[in-house]
Amino acid sequence: MIRFEPRSNPGPFLVYGVPILAATIAILLAAIPLALAGAPIIQAYGLMISGAFGSVFSTSEMLTRATPLILTGLAAAIAFRAKLWNIGAEGQLYMGAMAAVAVGSGVIDGPSWVMIPVVIIAGMAAGALMLIGPTLLKTRLGVDEVVTTLLLNFIVLLFVQMMLEGALKDPMSMGWPQSEPIIDSAAFPALLDRMRVHIGLLIALVSAVALAIFVKRTVWGFEIRAVGENAAAARFSGISVTKTMILVAALSGGLAGLAGVSEVAGTRGYLATDLSPGYGYAGIVVAMLARLSPIGVIASALFVASVFVGADSMSRAIGVSSYLADLIVAMALLCVLIGGFLTRFRVHFDRKSAQG
Amino acid sequence: MSSAAHKSSETSQDLLLSLAGVTKRFGPLVANNAIDLTVHKGEIVALLGENGAGKTTLMNILFGHYVADEGTVTVAGRDGNLEQLEPGAPQAALDAGIGMVHQHFTLAENLTGLDNIVLGTEPIFRLRRDRSTARAKLGELMAGSGLNVDLDQPVHKLTVGEKQRVEILKALYRNARLLVLDEPTAVLTPQEADSLFAILRKLAATGLAVIIIAHKLAEVLAVSHRIAVLRGGAKVGEMKTSDANHKSIAELMVGREVPVSRRTPRAPGKPVITLADVTIDRGDSRRSLHGVNVTAREGEILGIAGVSGNGQAALAQLIAGLDKPDSGTVEIFGEKVTKFDAHTFAQNGIARIPEDRHHDGMVGSMTVAENIAIEDVRSPEYQKLGFLDFDAIRKRAEHAIADYDVRCPGPDAPARLLSGGNIQKLILARVLEKSPKLILANQPSRGLDVGAQSEVHRRLLEARQGGAAVILISEDLDELLTISDQIAVIHAGHITPAMPTDSIDRSELGLMMAGQKTAQHAPDGTTTTNPGETA
Incomplete structure (x- = not known):
C-alpha cells in the first residue's frame, strides 16, 4: 500500500533540486520518441544542445525566444500567486503589441529615450486594461475569470486581424495583413551587432527582479500573498481583496502587454497575427515550472526557450518533427508537478507484511 | 492492561479490544509511549488529553492508518476469541467491527442520508438497487437507539447533530462493535450533546463498546464508565468515572494546576459600542438580525448566549466591520459609525477574534x-x-x-x-497587544484544550480589568457563566436585554436559548422573541 504523509518543512535541496531534476528527466524521456522516430539519439541531443548554445548566433536566438517567455511567465506567476487565473496572457500580449504599434509607427515621433518608454507604457496599459475588465467581473459578479480571459484571447486575435485588414494596415505591405513598421526611434536596440537579441531581454530580467522584490518586501506584495493564500483571512484582517485583485490584474496584464511590446518593437518590427506562437499560453507553463517564483521564471523561461530553439534546429538537421519540443516542455511540466507533490508529501510503501 | 479498573462482574469474555504497550515514534518525537488500553463490551471509555497528547495517533494505529513501532492491538473476534489485528490494514479494522466517527464528517453532502450509509457496501455492477433490506435494518437500528434522522433528506439539509447521527448509523450499519468518536461534541450545542449521550448510553446497554476522544471534562464525566488520561504520549492515569473528579482530571491532563478564571468585581464605565435597533436581513436566520439593541460598556464582559446559527454570525460580522446594517445605528464611543470596513475597525481599537481561527484568522503559508x-x-x-x-x-x-x-x-x-491553541494565542497577541477598547471574541475557546482555554479567559479578563469592553459570543454556557458580567441571549436574530450573570438561572437560560422564554425585563416586543413562535 502507498501512503502519503505531508512534510512539515521541505529543505532547500527539495525546493531547488526537484525542478532541475524534473527538467533533466523530461529531456532524458525525449529519447523514447526520438528512438521511435528512428533518429540517432546521441547525435540528436548533441544537435539540440548546439542548436541552443552552439554559437553566439544560436544563443542569441535562444535568448530572443526567452525574452517574451520571461514576461508572460511573470504575468502568469503574479496572477496565480493571488489565485487570479489569468489564461488570457496571449490576448493581453496582442493588445500590448497593437497599442505599441498604434503609438510607435509614426503617429508621434521623438528621441528614443522618449519613444521607447511611450510604447512600453502604451502596451502595458493596454494589457492591464484587458485583464482589469475580467477581474472586475470576477470581484463584482463572481464571473469565472478562466472563462472570460480564455475567450478574450480569440476575440482579441480576431480584433487584431480586423485592424490589420483596416485601420492599421500597412499600405506598403503589398496586401499582407500587417501593420506599418515601428519607427526606428521606438524600436528596441539590439544588444549585439547583427544579432536579434535586444534590450527587451534586459527589461524582462529587470522586471523579474523587481517583481520578486515587490512580492517579497512591499506592503502590496504582502497583501497579494495574503489574498492569494487565504482570501477569507485577508478580508477579515482588513485587506481589500477587490483592490488587491485589481492591482494584480494591472501587473499581470501589464507584463503580458510588455511581452507584446518587446516582440513588436524588438524582434519583429511590425504587428502581424503570427506575432506570438502561443507565448501567452507558454507563460503559464513557464510560471508553473518556476513554481510561481519570479526569479525562477528566468530559469524556466531559459529552459523552455532552449528546448524550443534546440529542438527546432535538431529537427531541421535530422528530419524529426519539431513538435518534439512541445513534447519535452509538456513532460517537464508533468515532471515538475509530480516533483512538487513529492516535495510536499513523503511517500511510504508499506508491504502487507509490515511488522507490528 | 491489568491495571485497567473495570467492573468485577465483567469476565475476560467481555473483553473486546486490548492495546498493549503501543509505541509510535515520529523522528525524535514519541507520539505514543507504551500505552495500554482495554475496552469491554457495553463500556464507554473516555480517552482524555490535551491537543498533542497522542489521542489521535493512538486511534490511527487502531485503524491501521499508522503502524505501531512496538506493541500489539488485539480484538475479540465475533466468536469471542482474541486475535491480533493486522497492523497497517484499515480493512482489517473495519472487518473486526471497529467504526469511527470523525470530528469532521465524511459524508457526501449532495446525497441522502440513506445513500451515504449504504455507499460502499453495495456491489457496483448491478442493474437494480434494492434498498428495502437496508431500510429495514436501519429502521431497526434507529428504533433501538433513538438515532432518529430523516434518511431521505440530502445531507446538506441536515443539522450538524443529524449529520453526526448519520455517521453513527453508517458505522452501526457496517456492524460496528466498537465505535470511536473523535471529539463528538465539539460541533454540537448543549442540547444536541445531551441527546447524543442518551443515545450512546442506550447503544452501550445493547453491548456496543464506545471510545470517546474528548477534552471537555464535564461531558466525559456525564457519559463515560471509565476514563483514561493521556499526556505527552503516555497514559498518565485511568479511573472509573464514579471515582473521578473534575479538578484532579484537569490536573492530570495538563500536568500542572489549572488556574481558575474568576471575575473580580469592577464597576462598568461608559458605553463603548451601542447597537440601536439594528436589522440585517440576509434571508436566512443564520445571517440575519432583527431590530437588536446591544450595549457593551468599559470594563465589562457581555456574553451572547445562543444555539449556533441564530444570528451570531451576523452580529460578529457587523462588529468586525465586515457587514453593515440595513437599518438602525451603531455608535462607538457615542459617535455614529458610517464606514463599516474591517481595516478602519481594526485601526480604531477594535480587537476581533474570529470564530474560525484557521479559516479567517491566519494565512498558513505566511x-x-x-x-x-x-x-x-x-x-x-x-x-x-x-x-x-x-x-x-x-x-x-x-x-x-x-x-x-x-x-x-x-x-x-x-x-x-502551529497547533490550534497556539494559533489562538497568535491571534490574541495580534489584537490584544494594541490595548483595544473593544474586543469581539467569537467562540474564542472552541476546540481548545483546558490549558489554552484558561489562557484565553485570563487574557479576556485582563483586558476587561484594563477597561476594555468585551463582547463574548459563545455556545459554551460554562464559559459564559464563568467570565461574563452580563449575558444576553440571541435567538432567531433577536437579542434579549442583557441580564447580570449573578441573577441568571441556568435552566432559564437554556429555555431562552431555545426561544421558549423571553427575558424578564423586556422593555418592548422588538428585542425579544414571541414565546410560541418557534416552540
Whole structure:
C-alpha cells in the first residue's frame, strides 16, 4: 500500500533540486520518441544542445525566444500567486503589441529615450486594461475569470486581424495583413551587432527582479500573498481583496502587454497575427515550472526557450518533427508537478507484511 | 492492561479490544509511549488529553492508518476469541467491527442520508438497487437507539447533530462493535450533546463498546464508565468515572494546576459600542438580525448566549466591520459609525477574534511574524514608502511569542505549523497587544484544550480589568457563566436585554436559548422573541 504523509518543512535541496531534476528527466524521456522516430539519439541531443548554445548566433536566438517567455511567465506567476487565473496572457500580449504599434509607427515621433518608454507604457496599459475588465467581473459578479480571459484571447486575435485588414494596415505591405513598421526611434536596440537579441531581454530580467522584490518586501506584495493564500483571512484582517485583485490584474496584464511590446518593437518590427506562437499560453507553463517564483521564471523561461530553439534546429538537421519540443516542455511540466507533490508529501510503501 | 479498573462482574469474555504497550515514534518525537488500553463490551471509555497528547495517533494505529513501532492491538473476534489485528490494514479494522466517527464528517453532502450509509457496501455492477433490506435494518437500528434522522433528506439539509447521527448509523450499519468518536461534541450545542449521550448510553446497554476522544471534562464525566488520561504520549492515569473528579482530571491532563478564571468585581464605565435597533436581513436566520439593541460598556464582559446559527454570525460580522446594517445605528464611543470596513475597525481599537481561527484568522503559508502584523502592515510603524520593515515586524513577533507563550519554531516559521491553541494565542497577541477598547471574541475557546482555554479567559479578563469592553459570543454556557458580567441571549436574530450573570438561572437560560422564554425585563416586543413562535 502507498501512503502519503505531508512534510512539515521541505529543505532547500527539495525546493531547488526537484525542478532541475524534473527538467533533466523530461529531456532524458525525449529519447523514447526520438528512438521511435528512428533518429540517432546521441547525435540528436548533441544537435539540440548546439542548436541552443552552439554559437553566439544560436544563443542569441535562444535568448530572443526567452525574452517574451520571461514576461508572460511573470504575468502568469503574479496572477496565480493571488489565485487570479489569468489564461488570457496571449490576448493581453496582442493588445500590448497593437497599442505599441498604434503609438510607435509614426503617429508621434521623438528621441528614443522618449519613444521607447511611450510604447512600453502604451502596451502595458493596454494589457492591464484587458485583464482589469475580467477581474472586475470576477470581484463584482463572481464571473469565472478562466472563462472570460480564455475567450478574450480569440476575440482579441480576431480584433487584431480586423485592424490589420483596416485601420492599421500597412499600405506598403503589398496586401499582407500587417501593420506599418515601428519607427526606428521606438524600436528596441539590439544588444549585439547583427544579432536579434535586444534590450527587451534586459527589461524582462529587470522586471523579474523587481517583481520578486515587490512580492517579497512591499506592503502590496504582502497583501497579494495574503489574498492569494487565504482570501477569507485577508478580508477579515482588513485587506481589500477587490483592490488587491485589481492591482494584480494591472501587473499581470501589464507584463503580458510588455511581452507584446518587446516582440513588436524588438524582434519583429511590425504587428502581424503570427506575432506570438502561443507565448501567452507558454507563460503559464513557464510560471508553473518556476513554481510561481519570479526569479525562477528566468530559469524556466531559459529552459523552455532552449528546448524550443534546440529542438527546432535538431529537427531541421535530422528530419524529426519539431513538435518534439512541445513534447519535452509538456513532460517537464508533468515532471515538475509530480516533483512538487513529492516535495510536499513523503511517500511510504508499506508491504502487507509490515511488522507490528 | 491489568491495571485497567473495570467492573468485577465483567469476565475476560467481555473483553473486546486490548492495546498493549503501543509505541509510535515520529523522528525524535514519541507520539505514543507504551500505552495500554482495554475496552469491554457495553463500556464507554473516555480517552482524555490535551491537543498533542497522542489521542489521535493512538486511534490511527487502531485503524491501521499508522503502524505501531512496538506493541500489539488485539480484538475479540465475533466468536469471542482474541486475535491480533493486522497492523497497517484499515480493512482489517473495519472487518473486526471497529467504526469511527470523525470530528469532521465524511459524508457526501449532495446525497441522502440513506445513500451515504449504504455507499460502499453495495456491489457496483448491478442493474437494480434494492434498498428495502437496508431500510429495514436501519429502521431497526434507529428504533433501538433513538438515532432518529430523516434518511431521505440530502445531507446538506441536515443539522450538524443529524449529520453526526448519520455517521453513527453508517458505522452501526457496517456492524460496528466498537465505535470511536473523535471529539463528538465539539460541533454540537448543549442540547444536541445531551441527546447524543442518551443515545450512546442506550447503544452501550445493547453491548456496543464506545471510545470517546474528548477534552471537555464535564461531558466525559456525564457519559463515560471509565476514563483514561493521556499526556505527552503516555497514559498518565485511568479511573472509573464514579471515582473521578473534575479538578484532579484537569490536573492530570495538563500536568500542572489549572488556574481558575474568576471575575473580580469592577464597576462598568461608559458605553463603548451601542447597537440601536439594528436589522440585517440576509434571508436566512443564520445571517440575519432583527431590530437588536446591544450595549457593551468599559470594563465589562457581555456574553451572547445562543444555539449556533441564530444570528451570531451576523452580529460578529457587523462588529468586525465586515457587514453593515440595513437599518438602525451603531455608535462607538457615542459617535455614529458610517464606514463599516474591517481595516478602519481594526485601526480604531477594535480587537476581533474570529470564530474560525484557521479559516479567517491566519494565512498558513505566511510566517508567524507576518500573521501577527497582518492588520497593521500599512501603518508607518511597519513600512516605509511601501517597503516592509521586517526588523520591526520580527521584533513585534518575538515580543508576542514571549508574552503570549506561542509555541512555534520561531517568528519566521510558517503559521500552518502551529497547533490550534497556539494559533489562538497568535491571534490574541495580534489584537490584544494594541490595548483595544473593544474586543469581539467569537467562540474564542472552541476546540481548545483546558490549558489554552484558561489562557484565553485570563487574557479576556485582563483586558476587561484594563477597561476594555468585551463582547463574548459563545455556545459554551460554562464559559459564559464563568467570565461574563452580563449575558444576553440571541435567538432567531433577536437579542434579549442583557441580564447580570449573578441573577441568571441556568435552566432559564437554556429555555431562552431555545426561544421558549423571553427575558424578564423586556422593555418592548422588538428585542425579544414571541414565546410560541418557534416552540
